[in-house]
Amino acid sequence: MGRTDITHTAVLQAIEEFDRLGRDTFLQKYGFRPARSYFLVHEGRHYDSKAIFGAAHGFLPGLAPLRPDNFSGGAQHAARLLRELGFTVVGEDHDPVEAEPLPVLSSLSHDELVRLVSRLKVSRANGAPALHQPITLLWAMGRALRGEDRLLSWSETEAAVRALVERHGVRGERPRVDYPVAALSRAGLWALPAHQDAVPTAHGDAGLRRWFAGNQPVGGLSEPVYERLRRFGETRLAVLEVVLGTYFVGLDCEPLLRDVGLFVEDLGLGEVDPAVVRAAQYELLCARAEGQEAGSRGRRVERIVxxxxxxxxxxxxxxxxxxxxxxxxxxxxxxxxxxxxxxxxxxxxxxxxxxxxxxxxxxxxxxxxxxxxxxxxxxxxxxxxxxxxxxxxxxxxxxxxxxxxxxxxxxxx
Known part of the structure; x- marks a missing residue:
């Protein structure tokens, strides 16, 4: 079993299932005993690291969960692999288990990022998806494209995103910034480095507002997300297509995209893998265009022109x-x-x-x-x-x- 078998997204899915089922039912389902040595810490909660790792394997396409007897390196091996994916793992004394620094982009692939963006848990009170999170994400994408600072003060983030929601939140969104930032953090796309394990869930009203007002967290896109969006035009394009095609159906997005610096002419190709020959890169872009063409043929943006x-x-x-x-x-x-x-x-x-x-x-x-x-x-x-x-x-x-x-x-x- 290699490190690349398990993805960051699969671990988050296993954590979500753990929360939904409860610890006892989760451990019983996958055949694990309660952990004694290593615990994965996510959003302030402790999880049995080996069981989470085993369950995560079952969320990979075509693969089954790992049972206890499938582990060749035991709980220590699972803990190391979870750390390499960017998660915090603590020992039985609750002290962090030290890990080597992660290289840039080591824990998030192109496909994983696209999947994370496509599965944002947005409010649908009126049937259509609320635009708080998509607008916040597009604003941060524009900053990454321009190479601007990844992390900003809370006052700067709040002012910039509030203005965008007020201008482009056409589905009755309140100009709240704490909600989308908390939600994006929970989705693994946003980092609040000084508070990462204490960020509240994106629910409620007064409590969430008080937490952000009191802590004034510095934050922005997580580093792997920022670097991939900054460097690779193909990923920027794919994420933009998912955001617009999932959350902005029937809306004219041009004014928003121009405001955040992500209109078509701004996107840029970014880096191209030197191992990919020119013809292969062109073929890849054409294939993406053909897929989008098939889905949009005859559709028109609802606007005056x-x-x-x-x-x-x-x-x-x-x-x-x-x-x-x-x-x-x-x-x-x-x-x-x-x-x-x-x-x-x-x-x-x-x-x-x-x-x-x-x-x-x-x-x-x-x-x-x-x-x-x-x-x-x-x-x-x-x-x-x-x-x-x-x-x-x-x-x-x-x-x-x-x-x-x-x-x-x-x-x-």
């Missing part, structure tokens, strides 16, 4: 393919300047508009400099230019995909 949904996945793939250059083969010369974020000044546009049957797919989209974009949009030669762009972008697309088909429906109109 009833524009079809534009997909960040496809736009990112096009920018990646362009390598920062205008994709019109007869471009007269794009500006040498860059945006404030240091990105080339390029517009990603649908060669055939969606209203005329075009697709949200990279094979039918092009990155254009401002001059070429203007010609394509309103120039007298735009129809001829459209034919050229369709052929040239399809050629680049096929070359990067190794000649693979662009997905259901292909790329031809």
């Amino acid at each position: 009833n524009n079809p949904i534009r997909l960040a996945s496809a736009r990112m793939a096009v920018l990646y393919r362009s390598e920062g250059n205008c994709e019109h083969v007869h471009c007269g010369g794009q500006p040498n300047d860059v945006t404030d974020a240091g990105q080339p000044i390029l517009e990603v546009d649908h060669i055939v508009e969606i209203t005329r049957g075009g697709r949200d797919h990279p094979s039918q989209m092009a990155a254009l400099c401002p001059n070429c974009h203007a010609v394509k949009t309103r120039g007298s030669t735009r129809e001829a230019m459209r034919d050229v762009l369709l052929a040239s972008t399809r050629e680049r697309h096929d070359r990067l995909m190794g000649g693979a088909d662009a997905g259901p429906g292909g790329g031809d109109s």
Whole structure:
């Protein structure tokens, strides 16, 4: 049994089951005796570390819980693995068991983060999900993208998030910041380092308010979450898609995304694994775009200008393919300047508009400099230019995909 078998998320699921069943029933279900040597500490409560670890194994896809006789290294081995996942483990004297410092990102994968975000426990008093937590998370994501301080004083966090909830909380959310921060902390996404084991649950009213007012906790995204969102564009995009697709259905998110610095042009590709060849990275982005396209075809954002949904996945793939250059083969010369974020000044546009049957797919989209974009949009030669762009972008697309088909429906109109 290796360290990578168990995930941070699986342990949290086991803890949740322990709380729901109670200690005696939980231990009986999994066949464990009460712990005597090592206890996992989470939110101020003590848990039998070996039993939690064994149960967590059963929350992994296709795997069964570990029984007591499945452990090769005993309780000490389970305690060490739990520490490596970022949890606090204490001995029978309740003193912390020392552990080696965790390397950045060691305890949270791309998939784990996406799963955590998709399972936020938000209030649904009116049927639709409340937006406190999603707004707080998007604000912190924007800060991570810009490389701003991970941890902030409570007064700064409260002022910034309160203003966003007041502007964008369109489902009757009260401008409370203590609730979403407590909930995100419980979900494993937020850190309050000086109070991590004492954060109250996100319930009640006066007691929660008093705790935050009295402690004024410094906090922000947990370090693994912050680093992954800061460094990897693919993770930022996936998390953004989950947040918008899960909690903001039917809402116009553009004003909020612009406020927090997460609108499409702000996202950036971030780092690319050097082991992933260029074609593989492009194929990955195209696959994500195809999945999103299938789910959003024909849907429209509810707003005054009833524009079809534009997909960040496809736009990112096009920018990646362009390598920062205008994709019109007869471009007269794009500006040498860059945006404030240091990105080339390029517009990603649908060669055939969606209203005329075009697709949200990279094979039918092009990155254009401002001059070429203007010609394509309103120039007298735009129809001829459209034919050229369709052929040239399809050629680049096929070359990067190794000649693979662009997905259901292909790329031809």
